[in-house]
Amino acid sequence: MDLKIKGRKALALGASRGLGLGIANALAAEGVEVLLCGRSADLLERNAAEIAAAHGVAAHHVSADLADGAFAERVAGHARAQLGHVDILVNNTGGPAPGKVTDMSADDLARQAQMMIFGIIDLTNRLLPAMREKGWGRVLTVASSGVVQPIPNLAMSNTLRSALVGWNKSLSNEIAADGVTCNLLVPGRIHTARVDQLDEAAANRTGKTLEEVRAGSKATIPAGRYGRVEEFADMATFLCSDRAGYTTGSIVRCDGGAIKGV
């Protein structure tokens, strides 16, 4: 299937590793010019060079911290300078530390909300006008399976990411008629460095071995395994493609069947 996005321009956040990097790679494989964003300048520079060499597209990078209130202004400025305009925005952030609801302080919530919600809403608002004017755009936001089925001991993630559900659906109502879609893609245990960190934290907390924690986690997933970054990135790329033009305001799962509800 030709996804019909060759020559489009994409800005991918959280693209120094993991899911964001996987999506940037998959978009570039379809002929999309990419701008990678994250904090780790060295990793981003290396990733951009590898993507350009592997896929024969222009690949740029910008280092910026979502904790910075000026994040959106800075990144939107770089995007205009390096890409000209953005057709595809991939909103992907870091995740919070594990913890319980009763452990969350108001200060922690506010700080984390800047990184997981406010920065990407601000950035999206800055890039949307050009997409709407052109009559084509894709906003894909990576959330978590926890917005459908809250994940034990990831209270901050469950709480804050649920705000993105309301935001995404409200936004879709405002922009769909202009040819711009917005969707949430929710991962459930895709094997990345973050999943390794969470499993190690669980092992330390429970006294189990890492292998026992992993086996227990995989046993809750009907597919019986963790997902591969490429499997997640392929779904993301389809949602960012021309072919997915009639899918908007949705929560799409990529979870090996892990979410128990319908």
Ligand SMILES: NC(=O)c1ccc[n+]([C@@H]2O[C@H](COP(=O)([O-])OP(=O)(O)OC[C@H]3O[C@@H](n4cnc5c(N)ncnc54)[C@H](OP(=O)(O)O)[C@@H]3O)[C@@H](O)[C@H]2O)c1
């Ligand atoms: N993997 C899964 O199965 C799964 C499941 C549920 C939810 N999620 C969520 O999906 C997101 C991506 O997952 P992942 O596994 O790829 O996570 P990851 O390996 O931790 O990658 C997170 C990315 O976000 C960037 N980032 C972190 N903090 C940032 C900040 N303050 N400013 C700018 N960029 C920042 C990181 O780059 P720098 O360090 O260079 O800034 C990195 O590129 C995370 O939020 C995660 O919680 C993942």
